[in-house]
Amino acid sequence: MLVEDLYKRPYYEYLNDIIRRMVGEGLTINEVLVQELKDWKNSENYKSMLTGEKYYLEKMDIRENKRQEIEWKSNIKLEHGFAKKLVNQKVGYLLSKDPTIATEDKTYAEHLKQVFNRKFLKTLKNIGKEAINKGKAYLYVYFDEEGNIAFKKLRSQQVIPFWKDSEHTAIQSFIYFYSETIYENKIKKVIEKVEYHHEKGIDYYIFDGAKLVPDDVAGLSVGHNFMINGEPFLWERIPLIPFKYNEEEQPLIESIKSLIDNYNMQASTNADILADIAQVIWKLKNYGGEDLGEFLGDLNRYRAINLDENGDVDTIQSKPETDANEKELERGRKTIYEFGRGVDTTDSNLGNASGVALRYRYSDLDMDCNILETEFQASLEQVIWFVNRYLQVKKLGDFSNEKVDFIFNRDIIISESEVITDCANSVGILDDKTIRENHPWYTDDVEKRLEVQRKKEMDIHDNYDTTFQKKQGDVNGKDA
Template identity: 30%
Template sequence: MYPSEPTQTEIFNNIIKYGNKPETLEEMIIRYIKEHQKKIPNFEIGQKYYDQEPDIVRDPPSKDATGQVDPLKPDDRLITNFHANLVDQKVSYLVGKPLEFKYLDNKVIEQINLALGSRFDDKLHSVLTGSSNKGIEWIHPYIDEEGELKFFRVPAEQAVPIWKDREHEELEAFIRFYKLDNEMKVEYWDETFINYYVYDNGSLIKDYSRNFNDKQTHFSTGSWGRIPFIPFKNNDAERSDLFMYKTQIDAYNRRLSDTSNMFKESNELIYVLTNYDETDLSEFKRNLRHYGAIKVSNIDGGVDTIEIKVPVENTEKYLKMLYDNIMLFGQAVDFSSDKFSSAPSGVALEFLYTNLNLKADKLARKTKVAVQELLWYVIEHHNLKVDYKDIDISFNYNKVANTELQVQMAQSSMGVLSHETVIENHPFVEDLEAELQRLEKEQIELNKQVGDIEEGSDEQEESEDRKSR
């Protein structure tokens, strides 16, 4: 697993060193796809837990002492949505509010926002949810038939990156494979060309359905000069958040389900039979239900009962311990905590967000790198005269805050900080540029009203002067 995997350059060097027959391009593609397919279960498991399909729903039914499944035995499979809640909390905390781009020239920012479109923030939210579930997700910039730059989300299951380096920072090539019309389509991308294949009977053949026999450039008029697939990584290890607390969730679901099953059986009694003259227990149950009586073999025979008691108190403590562990290992903010009932503010509120900040900051760093790379395509396509590295990217963390305290701090900062800085950090302001434009418009209207009043006052004074003469 990364970062111990060999790079493609190292693989080629080993082929040369040991004198093995070099692979053809098609053989290499097949090898990479087979290696990638082994990782797909790790991608899918995070998504399954997010979709409320944890392991417990796929566990085989419980069996009796004879090894047979008892259809009458309660077998509840209660599940929780811890993983979905934790992922949604982190992603919404990070990009629940739109990203903010800053540059010296506001016209450049306007062009970037227009190029990204109104749906970009929603797409980013979906991509980061996917990377949190799988460890990595991809965006593919492409130019559509009308010449417009668009962005397509590529699931991690379909994406096979070939990296140049151990840090997974630069792509050597990229393979995408997917099913379409009952065929396995395979694409091999390098910095200039795309090879299209169909995977059939363990080998690759050219995809002639695309009406060309050779390589194709990235778009009709040329290529990007780089591989147009952008990784959105969840963390350095490219691993799902699920593995931080999966065993705790499984234990919680199992104990919750076992408790439910015990409650369903708790109304029944365990019968202790002494000198019962029948050996068939089902016959005993029928006689008891039908006649309300049973026969015993001698005077020493009889029936005692044992009542099943559910250990509710111990179960509550155990579930509470698991819940606390999930919140801790998931680096979450527990809004059900009684600490929020006292309306914490200032340092106390920041302390409650400490773990979530740590987790979100890791994702923010990876996301910033990916969005910067995405901006390169925007700038390149629209021929903007700016270096994409000079565009500042800011995340507006969607944090619960003491609004009254923030307003008071903003008011007390007037005259100490610039007017723009105070407005930017005011809790009621979501779009700084829009707010500044509204203030400017209000100021123009106010100046106009003041001018009209002064003009009217001057006319009144002139009229009075004429009358006095």
């Protein structure tokens, strides 16, 4: 931050001034929101989000490819799911294992365990996928029907945020729009609903394409976020938390779309060549039939053909040259994984790589996930604020001064044999429990089974000592 930035007015104040100025010039808040909706749907960021989602679902531009209108020519359209594989690879690497949520206060830890349950962890994985596909994702905080805190992922392209600052770290207000199917006069129709969330509550509208109409069914507007035991509740912060893929909020698809499109085109062209160029060409001399259709019919049906005098038939073998295309596909595949910062698991040398080689091959994936984790850590701090506020509202305690650490347990690929050897060589240097915890086969159940095994061994030892002492006593008694 520059020194002059310390004396600048906050960004949201400029935003509020802009809105007030627009209203002062004759525009209403509704008209401002309509303009923001139109601008957003025409923006490159909106289109990029739709593209990221489309390519993840393996619906790519190659589908629109058209060839010359010649009946016999093939128009094969091959789609390759590189985007889905790279996104799932990053999510699986960073978010597939449950994170460790560490805090010193045991009571607080139990509350956090209840909040960050399996449902939340599943939502967090989906947030990761959304952020990579679209540059950023949004987590909405609310209370469920039972009065417990809950979290919901909103589709990124349906959210228009108004940021408090130029770094996009906190949201001042936001628009959320979505489609809803209704029946009007027994006719099925789709309407677009719009919610404007701000510091004083929520306003509800229906967008007809030109203007916003108050939504009578939703209640026009409310001065609260939720109801708790019949009492209105309004968060002190806007309950929407952004989770970014990177600082630039740039989706993965922008780095690899052109490469995937080229790969799809090259593969489809290669398939067309193989499909259109016959591998066997028939050479006929003095054929006795009327046309080539009759020739092929006789050949398939009778395995024989009629020839005129001095007639002959022969074949010409055709071998289309596709080596150059195959090399281009191989180069394209490597480029996609390089700039997509992932790991090509079809690499034949990957399975036999040593621990050092594996770490090198996963370095790009690890680097990208480091950036993703940094962004998620900042967002999770905002989640903790809402959780602490929830615990205060429920009168479960004030833990706002307690420190919480989210530790992401990555699904790291390792060479098990090397790790096991290292563990064996560490005996006498490290304590047994530390060695066990670093063993690739170690789980919490191992510790439990070891405890049971130790108890059995102690019981056997105690029984042996008791039996031995008893027999010794009997012998001594007889001697006396």
